[in-house]
Amino acid sequence: MKVVSLKPATNDNASAHAQVYEALSEDLIQGQIPPLKPLSLRGIAQRYGVSPMPVREAVRRLIAEKALELQAENKRLRVPHLTEHRLKQLTMARCWVEPELAAMAAPRMARDDIKRLRDDDATLMRALKSGDVSAYMQANHDFHFTIYRAADADLLCGMARSLWLQSGPFMRVVFGRLGTVQLPKDHHQDMIAAFEAGNADAARASMAEDIGEGMNLMLDAIGDHDLPQPKRRGRG
């Protein structure tokens, strides 16, 4: 494992556990850590060059957000697997929270915010063309959370973040299999138009479609491909 620098540039004064949390969160949201990947406190600590202590707090928080799990039998740490059952719940929750956040953001989007949306979408399109899954997921995340942050609803925004943390690793697996070419057309342009018009209902509607299609893709993937399902298989 390579020792990474914990991006000290982003937040020098933040506590170590917060930095570890941010680093792990980003990796999870971008799907850098695959589902069922076993982790260990000491491993993460070594990777980030800190003691196991702050890792314990960061991991405990991620477990609370269901972005990580402690296996009941083992007490061992890993990235949870996304069953169809849980994916459906995730989809429901995302369809409640995120369209509403878009609607709340609509009357509050400043010119700069909309400009950032255009930039994020441009980055996203470039990533799509070049087939860079990581860059695509990063840009997609930035696009959505530029909107959610503008909604001025910390609680709901936190819920959305938790939902993304949970779907990130699995989303990466699916996108990695399909390739960026097969990804469904997103509704980002519709959203931008809605925000320029200050039309909350239109923003909500296009966000709902965007999420619905994306999650349907993952639901299909669970059925069609034999993705690593936690059967009785003893392979790690």
Place this chain on the structure above:
Amino acid sequence: MKVVSLKPATNDNASAHAQVYEALSEDLIQGQIPPLKPLSLRGIAQRYGVSPMPVREAVRRLIAEKALELQAENKRLRVPHLTEHRLKQLTMARCWVEPELAAMAAPRMARDDIKRLRDDDATLMRALKSGDVSAYMQANHDFHFTIYRAADADLLCGMARSLWLQSGPFMRVVFGRLGTVQLPKDHHQDMIAAFEAGNADAARASMAEDIGEGMNLMLDAIGDHDLPQPKRRGRG
């Protein structure tokens, strides 16, 4: 501070941090710990007769669920205050999650579950008559989560639990001021009837009304009474 026994009867073999988490959760959901109450890791540790270590993990989890907060300027631990802004978000989220959980539970409620609902409701009515706010909140919680657990949707149920954790302390303040007599008629009988009929739509509807009225009570309380309101929730 009295040292309490951490209810070892409930889960002897569970780890200490899990027991501390359970104990704190229960206190928060029942509103035993008022908003803005300052806490300390060592204080909690002493109270439960453990070292500060497991407390740190339990508290970190509760912070992730926004049931506790670390003041940004102080880095000091306390129960968050519920502003009108956050209460509105809580209400929205509860109105999304919990009625749906009721609908999902409707076709799955066993005879025993419905019997438990009747028992919980009876306990609740007794508490209402005797004016016992603690018992009322406990019974109300049991009633709702008997339903949510039956929905077989761990993720959504966890979301509901987090929302209750956040509203518990404030709810207690409001109910304490109003007294149990002024509490609006709940819709528990309607729900029980819906579950007996296996009518998911009716269950969803009565749950929505139950939550809506309860939260409206709290919204009114924020405006009418001068509850301990921090001047401004602005950042910076």
Place this chain on the structure above:
DNA sequence: GGTGTCTAATTGTGATCACAAAGCGCTTAA
């Protein structure tokens, strides 16, 4: 060669110590 057993390493958990920062209480001066 396959199988069981035993040892050594790794894991999460808990306790204890050290430290900087912030709060608290007392004192003191205007």
Place this chain on the structure above:
DNA sequence: TTAAGCGCTTTGTGATCACAATTAGACACC
């Protein structure tokens, strides 16, 4: 009486050690 100064205490944070449980790997045996 009030407000500022100062030392002690408490706070969260991080590191290190100890321990039981589990795992993985080597070894011996059939």
